[in-house]
Amino acid sequence: MNAPSNSAIADRLRIVLVGTQHPGNIGSAARAMKTMGLSKLVLVAPEKAPDRDTHAMAAGADDLVEAAPVFASLADAVADCQWVLGATARSRRIQLEPLHPRDAASRAVVAAAGGPVALVFGRERTGLDNEELQLCHAAVHIPSDPAFSSLNLAAAVQVLSYELRCALLGDAEGAVERVRTPPPGEGAASHAELEGFFGQLAETLEQIDFHKGRAPESAMRKLRRLYLRANLDGAEIRLLRGVLADAQRMARLAGQASDREKIG
Structure with a gap:
């Protein structure tokens, strides 16, 4: 090309x-x-x-x-x-x-x-x-x-x-070559794709109680910087969102099991 x-x-x-x-x-x-x-x-x-x-x-x-x-x-x-x-x-x-x-x-x-x-x-x-x-x-x-x-x-x-x-x-x-992070190349994820991923990541961390009562803003800022440095492409975003979807599903199942135990 x-x-x-x-x-x-x-x-x-x-x-x-x-x-x-x-x-x-x-x-x-x-x-x-x-x-x-x-x-x-x-x-x-x-x-x-x-x-x-x-x-x-x-x-x-x-x-x-x-x-x-x-x-x-x-x-x-x-x-x-x-x-x-x-x-x-x-x-x-x-x-x-x-x-x-x-x-x-x-x-x-x-x-x-x-x-x-x-x-x-x-x-x-x-x-x-x-x-x-x-x-x-x-x-x-x-x-x-x-x-x-x-x-x-x-x-x-x-x-x-x-x-x-x-x-x-x-x-x-x-x-x-003088800067720390190379710019994204062809096929890089769009801003909308990244923001969709960050939104799902924030929801998942809440669902699995990752923050343990701490304010989530600091962790999300650090995670945003980490993933932005990775220059993810669209396929990688879809893979990560699939992982998050499974984590969310498992969190829902765990919550439903806990509710049944309380009722029982």
Whole structure:
């Protein structure tokens, strides 16, 4: 099978803006993308719909704005993606593999050879929340000056779009070798498949009383990181879900036997 062309890979790179508060920033982000050859803009629950300010700031990138789908949630927006990268300005409780923008872009380009990839940007004032970051495979932090670290949304999109452009024009493979976890390849499980597995895993752990009264959030965060590092494909997800289904069935049978003993 022939490797996809750079233009085909670029078409699989998705810039996702979550909860955008100022319509003008949508246009500025679209312009930043278009100057770097990117065209897939996605909006998640913007506070205000694109308006005149959006198109004024787009400055010729209106086609990206007009074609941008709008989703109610980040999970819906990245459901078909094989790799999701969250742009975050600071360390949070959700522990994700931290990537430099150059390495992140290189990994994104390699991953996009196998399927859609999303680079996710949060709200102008607060960024991505912990639940949204938990949907990401890794995090990217732009190393701005700590004395004045606040970066405009469109500027952040421009930095990552530029790095993606460089990765498309150069040798992405070399930079991928410097990071701990290789990107997913062809046939990798989609985001929706992974989230379905994580949901069933959480239900199973509850049913078998794995947590023993402890809060389940910590264990699930660690398990998510473990499985995300494995870069599972669709067949592996189906195998694991079959194992979980059997565990759930055995837990139900054990519960029914216990109920009969109590009645008897």
